[in-house]
Amino acid sequence: MATPRSKPLDLDALLDDAATRIVICCGSGGVGKTTTAAALGLRAAERGRKVCVLTIDPARRLAQSLDLTALDNTPRQVPGIGTDGGALFAMMLDMKRTFDEIVEQHAEPGRAQAILENPFYQSLSSSFAGTQEYMAMEKLGQLRSELAADGAAQPWDLIVVDTPPSRSALDFLDAPKRLGSFLDGRFIKILLAPAKVGGRAYVKVFSAGLGAVTGVLSKVMGAQVLTDLQHFVTALDTTFGGFRERADETYALLQAPGTAFLVVAAPEPDALREATYFVERLAQDGMPLAGLVLNRAHSSSAADLSADRSLGAAKQLTESGTYGLTARLLRVHAERMQQVARERHLVRGFTSAFPGVAMAVAEAQASDVHDLDGLRAVGASLAGTVR
Amino acid sequence: MPPVPGPPEVDWDVVRLHVVTGKGGTGKTTVAGALALALAAGGHRVLVLEVEGRQGLAQLFDTPPLPYEERRVAVVPDGGEVFALAVDAEEALLEYLDLFYHLGRAGRVLKKIGAVDFATTVAPGLRDVLLTGKAYEAVGKRKAGRRTYDSVVLDAPPTGRITRFLNVNTEVAGLARVGPIRNQADSIMSLLGSPRTAVHLVTLLEEMPTQETADAVAELTEAKLSIGAVVVNMVRRPQLRPAELVAAGKGKLDRGDVAAGLEAAGLPADERTVASLLAEAAHLAERVALEKRERRRLVELDRPTCELPWLSGGMDAGGLHELAGELRRFMGHPDAITRTGTP
Incomplete structure (x- = not known):
């Protein structure tokens, strides 16, 4: 598809640049982030990089194509991939397991066990609205610490990350901070108050409210719940030594040189609206945006034959009762041209708002991408080497 | 029974x-x-x-x-x-x-x-x-x-x-x-x-x-x-008939017939235009085949099913x-x- 007034995004240059260490694919749900991340990872590996792809929730057959059948939360090498010293590793994020591992690493065994069994921890680690985002970032931090220094025999020198399908553009960037401030928050401090030296001050300040708070909580949830909650908070507090610090480190990692953000979208109104938010938000936070990846775009090699003209001719053929096949083929073509026109209109809206954002376009595939050849085709399409 | x-x-x-x-x-x-x-x-x-x-x-x-x-x-x-x-x-x-x-x-x-x-x-x-x-x-x-x-x-x-x-x-x-x-x-x-x-x-x-x-x-x-x-x-709803979809998927639609049809309608009937129309038909055939497979999986669920256009x-x-x-x-x-x- 022709993309009016947008700069082409040179993805091969980005992937080939040894200074590029982390590529983050973000965007709303259902736009092909996982496929994009996998396709770029594969392409980079076949261009000589040692790549680790972190995916969040791949389709089953895509996962199988990357040999992601063992769910062990560590990267596995995809066999038979890589030329000129390139290699491809892939892993699927297990959010609860990542959280559990943090607990196990930072607490002595007895305490870790108590945390893991606490109902509040189980809820936090499996269903808190930002946990998946936070754990994706946590895992990225871990993978990065294993990044190959120049010349060293480390497993990978480039990480390509797929991000969780956030409900809104903000979740992804805000989740680490939100979880951090949540666990360092005032309410938690109040619950901890009796156990802490400085606790009295809080009790004093909130003495009016605190009685009501604990009173209501025991009434509504039962006294057992308060005990569980206090155990959970105490255990976390003594083991983690400040979630916020950790969240800040993660955030800084995103701004570091060598990180490149790709906003992934499809030529649909909702997806492009979300892409707009992402681009604005990344700029606001000083995050390095490499460009927009537009998936599932349609084009036609007979673009000079317009929808109107095709439909008119189809009607004429139908009325004359001849060449039925040609008439139907013209209707197929007209549908495609209408789609191309709709998409072009939407993309024009985006590019006129952000003329400086470079764009790579991947042609719509007729069927789901679920094997390495399919991923290669997407990669080639994105890099602009086909069409 | x-x-x-x-x-x-x-x-x-x-x-x-x-x-x-x-x-x-x-x-x-x-x-x-x-x-x-x-x-x-x-x-x-x-x-x-x-x-x-x-x-x-x-x-x-x-x-x-x-x-x-x-x-x-x-x-x-x-x-x-x-x-x-x-x-x-x-x-x-x-x-x-x-x-x-x-x-x-x-x-x-x-x-x-x-x-x-x-x-x-x-x-x-x-x-x-x-x-x-x-x-x-x-x-x-x-x-x-x-x-x-x-x-x-x-x-x-x-x-x-x-x-x-x-x-x-x-x-x-x-x-x-x-x-x-x-x-x-x-x-x-x-x-x-x-x-x-x-x-x-x-x-x-x-x-x-x-x-x-x-x-x-x-x-x-x-x-x-x-x-x-x-x-x-x-x-x-696909614009082509079932048999045409099958032929399109196999690349077996009649090129000559399509070219003649284009000519009859007063449209360019060159090789590129014909090839483009056939490629678009093949793309459609692939999509319809995929949809058919997914529809079969849904039928196996044995639930009342409503299709919205x-x-x-x-x-x-x-x-x-x-x-x-x-x-x-x-x-x-x-x-x-x-x-x-x-x-």
Whole structure:
């Protein structure tokens, strides 16, 4: 598809640049982030990089194509991939397991066990609205610490990350901070108050409210719940030594040189609206945006034959009762041209708002991408080497 | 041998709470809105609830963002009305506490110190009890001896989380063994687990959505929640005949015939134009074959299935009413399943 007034995004240059260490694919749900991340990872590996792809929730057959059948939360090498010293590793994020591992690493065994069994921890680690985002970032931090220094025999020198399908553009960037401030928050401090030296001050300040708070909580949830909650908070507090610090480190990692953000979208109104938010938000936070990846775009090699003209001719053929096949083929073509026109209109809206954002376009595939050849085709399409 | 039974039917007259779920991107909010319109036909009052704070209903019905308050968003010609409510878990908790404990100022203190945020995000299952609780409340709501709403539609979380979301009893088990939350969960479950509730699954004829739908059917069945219809959204009718699709897929359409047809219609009949049309037909054939495979998987689920057409003009008020009309036909004649995509 022709993309009016947008700069082409040179993805091969980005992937080939040894200074590029982390590529983050973000965007709303259902736009092909996982496929994009996998396709770029594969392409980079076949261009000589040692790549680790972190995916969040791949389709089953895509996962199988990357040999992601063992769910062990560590990267596995995809066999038979890589030329000129390139290699491809892939892993699927297990959010609860990542959280559990943090607990196990930072607490002595007895305490870790108590945390893991606490109902509040189980809820936090499996269903808190930002946990998946936070754990994706946590895992990225871990993978990065294993990044190959120049010349060293480390497993990978480039990480390509797929991000969780956030409900809104903000979740992804805000989740680490939100979880951090949540666990360092005032309410938690109040619950901890009796156990802490400085606790009295809080009790004093909130003495009016605190009685009501604990009173209501025991009434509504039962006294057992308060005990569980206090155990959970105490255990976390003594083991983690400040979630916020950790969240800040993660955030800084995103701004570091060598990180490149790709906003992934499809030529649909909702997806492009979300892409707009992402681009604005990344700029606001000083995050390095490499460009927009537009998936599932349609084009036609007979673009000079317009929808109107095709439909008119189809009607004429139908009325004359001849060449039925040609008439139907013209209707197929007209549908495609209408789609191309709709998409072009939407993309024009985006590019006129952000003329400086470079764009790579991947042609719509007729069927789901679920094997390495399919991923290669997407990669080639994105890099602009086909069409 | 007894005759092979068809898929079990949804008893539309019994269902009061319609839960609409689907994978992200399948259009579940659109289907929830269209279903609300369809149920309102015949002079009924319908409430549609959203619980994910996305203001998707306001966008769909083209109204300003919804407050935490029931607002009328649409009327249907014969006097039916659709109301919408965006449920907020924190507000629902404060409301609930105030109702049962007359908290007043203490409620505000709770919110200020982050206790409300904490409780609604990390207390296991509490959030879902509060959200489903609003649907429960709306179903039972009465004014002057009459039901306030004839039907309630819940635009629910996506298929990946739906069973957990609805299975509030199990969810709060770790949190509350006794007390008001437990009682509330039990009351909600008596509605959600009954034939008065139906969970409708929205999908597309694509691999991941149908896979998630199949997974959700298995999970919901396991949890003994009643499944309603499978709604296949955005179904496109192919312009080519079945035999032509097969030939197109094999690259065996008659080039000469196509070129002659183009010429007869006064269009360019050069090699490039012919090749382009044939390539586009092959692309369509591949897509239709994929859709056929996914449709077969849906048929295996053995649920009443309604196909909604792809709206070429995009989504607007007219389109929403068109989908509502399709759903209404489906509800009235569950046997006459519209299979738009099947030639």
